[in-house]
Amino acid sequence: MSEAITTTIDADGICTLVMDLPGEKMNTLGPALTNPLEAALRAAMADDAVKAIVLTSAKDSFVAGGDLKQIGGGYDHSGMTGAEIVHVFSYLSRLLRWLETAGKPVACAINGLALGGGLEIAMACHYRVVADDPRIMLGLPESMVGLMPGGGGSQRLPRLVGLQKALPMMMQGKNANPADALKMGLVHAVAPKAELVDVAKAWLREHADAVQPWDKKGFRIPGGAGTMDPNFRNTFMISNTMTRANGFGNYPAPEKILAALYEGLQLPMDKALGVESKYLTQLMLDPVAGNLIRTMFINKGKADGLAARPQGVPKQDFTRIAVIGAGTMGAGIAFAAAKAGMDVVLIDRDMALAEKGKAYAAKRLARDLEKGRTTPAKQDAILSRIHPADGYDGLAEVQLVIESVFEDRAVKQDVIARIGAALPKDVLIASNTSGLPISSLAGYSDRPERFIGLHFFSPAERMPLVEIIKGDATDDTSWAQALDFVGALRKTPITVNDGPGFFTTRFIGSFVTASLDMLEQGVNPALIENGARMVGMPMGALTISDSIGLDVSYHAGVAQAKERGVAPKLGVIGKLFDAGRYGMKNGQGFFDYGPDGDKRLWAGLSAMLPSLAHQPDIEEVKKRILYAQLAEGARCFAEGILIDVIDGDLGATLGVGFPGYLGGPFAAMDTLGLTAVVAECDRLRTSYGDLYAIPDLVREMAASGQTFHGAHAAPSPGLRRSA
């Protein structure tokens, strides 16, 4: 087995340390790398024959950052003092501070990507040269997973490049390429990859300086620091305000990063590093980081890697597919597939409609080209793969047909039957229905076992999630191929069992229902919209309804009622529809829309609705919005809709806007504590009805101390149903 660190000493006394974590594609920072790295560095510093040190990597990348799988695992700090916990989390910071003050010059040859802790190591070296490959990314993306730099990065980066250039890298995770890095002063030189170590050694031989700029007398932060500096002051005022306005106080990482910058930049380095370690520790102990890492990194990684895929089914390649129905969804799906390199037969009733679907992709691509996100050659190639058609003749060579016709049972029945007649017997058929049970649609097909749900979200070419729905008859081969297809689109798949609205449609429905219930009961619509945003939803339910179209909601409500054989209950949506208010599309919905995107609640709304004399507190509004979704999640779990709660967390966050900081409904319920969630839902159910009903199974889980995730996780009823 290879060593994590290889040490060589040349004739000039320059010691080269090469990082190469055994058995991994990239160097990630965990004890397996840092322990031998520390040992090698201490040996080199202690060795009188060593005059200087070069640090580099044998991988394609330099160091890819911390090992999130280890960070997400949780720690037991019981019995430790605050200072002791900080000591644990400041290991890298203390090691790197020692490195830059140990007396021997250290140069870093950044041969590839250096993110997070990787860039922090580089910044603690006295000299940095990076390979001249524009694909190399240098960055501090910790805030993306609810954390912040903990190896001195929050203090060294602004001391190298100034506050203004450091902020977007730390707050928005913006990376620098080698040219940017040289320009802003993050690295000293850019050189061909093969010459990196030589360039580093040349500096060590000729210009070596073992004292960092910030440890020299008279050092000033580039661009200035301290509140007597108007730029510093204004930058923090605007950053604080924007962070609060956009994050609603739900995301601690940007707040702690700003605090560490504000406080740290006014301190000498040792004290500044201490401040960073304390704020990092606070984030490490906050459930937000754990939830973000688990859902957005670890579980998303599993889903992207098709971890749920049944064994033993050969991988299916998709080179040609067909999409039936060239409306908004069908056009978006065709575009997404064409972008992923597939040929797509895009079928509608006549050529004009089919061409219109292709024109959607052309329009989007033209905008991408305008913004420099694509090239004319790529644009042409993608468009050339979309083949409009007005009949089913072209289905002979496809590997998959997705029906995306109007959400009406009779229309779908007709199309599904016709697909079967035109398609070779073993080809997979998928429906993009957003709510009709897949098993019922499969019944219209000649191959129920080869029929599956592929629920895309709008706009399909951009939204990262696809919900796969297994019908009662769907076989494992079909499921595996559906996963292969979603993987080929480079989207994240979740898989759920069948039922009306599956998971995501039901789930977002609970949010909309909770909001419309409040409206019908006389709650001030501004409270409802603001409450949703303060919970962390990307927009309020009234805004969503306006953007989907109130006519669409109206017709969907009528269709659902017909599906269930009940009379439609359309409430305020019906009243607005009758008043000719269709939402954003005609500038009139719950809101009035001005020409410049200006939007205000429609003054006539109050005349259609009651108004409570005593309006609820915003916290109660927020609870009604959040717990309606948690209760819906609990019911989906108990009913066996979900095979794995991971799919529920991913589906809710990536598909329908559930707040990321909570990590999904199941992570949220674990974080809040299931007993507390059940108690709160019971209270809300007494006041507001069955939207907050908690199923017996989840009540029993709470009573017996079971959770959705982790060591005490209850087995998913959906797993048995799916098997």
Place this chain on the structure above:
Amino acid sequence: MREVFIYDHVRTPRGRGKPDGGLHEATSVEMSRQLMVALKDRNTLPADSIDEVVMGTVSAAGEQGATLPRIAPLLAGFTDRAPGLQINRACASALEAVSIVTAKIGCGMADLAIAGGVESMSRVPMGSDGGGPHGVDPAVSFHKPFVMQGVSADLLATLNGYSRTDLDAYALASHQRAAHAWAQGWFGRSIVPVVDVMGTVLLDRDEHFRPDATMASLGALKPAFKEMGASMGFDGVAIQRYPQVDRIEHVHTAATSSGIVDGAGLMLIGSADAGDRLGKRPRARIRSFISIGSEPILMLDGPTPACERALAVAGLTAGDIDLWELNEAFAAVPLRLMDTMNIPHDRMNVNGGAIAMGHPLGASGAMIAGTLLDEMERRGLGLGLVSLCAAGGMGIAMVLERVN
């Protein structure tokens, strides 16, 4: 507490707070010195008669900082025994300075004091002191989010339904009243022209107000805080605290906000004994003085609770007050107090206010208290109430009663 009286007051004219303003070349300490000399001369004060000097300054930095009130009285010819105190209660500072000396005199620890404030906004611009922690220090500002004052003013208007026209009409009245009062010479008794080293007058008249303002000219102005509210996130932060509003209507303009000006104002406050010794009759008795905090994001609605308490302590009701003087930080502020205290417009700021004449932050409280007293005397009225809102969510109010 023994009774405390106002014996006199003086103010400088208010100069535009810009390099071309009439007072730009006058330092804060020089404006203070000239007012102190005026008080000394007008009242033939002995050089060793002053027990305390308290002055408000909001941007107490540079030449305007470091306990300016210590050195100013010495320059004005008072003896070394007059100590100086510089305070900052934001826009309420000068009236707070009066309150502090009132308390000291009332409890017998001082007999005669000078109180007021000075602010050269052209020489020491807002923010020169570093701006303090609120809004800037993340640890403070995420716990208690900060909203810039103009957005708070628009929020106050939105919550109370004040339209652009309501605000413009109020501002127009302020300009017209100020112009009329100047034309009649009603400010003359208290204005001390500021002079240069040669004794030549730099400014003898407020220069910020616009006698020619019309509803059309005011209506042509752009909203002043819309851009900042939207692009810097202040609207969003304000709505998180006031989620009952769908959006903030940006109705204030530069013309319905107080003007940035330079100036100083001082009052001579003393006990009955001090007046007897000087052979001076008091002009007014200070009946009550209250400072109170209010919610910091809305920030500007502190005057109502301050006035309510000041009236209650004085054993009065709003209906007893003959004249009201409220600092016109933004037009929505006096509109709000008129609503909450049921004050007719013809008893509120009858000679105009800061929208017309400007608001030299740390000096305004003493200036408008003096304006109120002058007008009570001119009209022969008994009771007046002076109030200001202050940054960070504070209000101050003081009830004055004429005694001769």
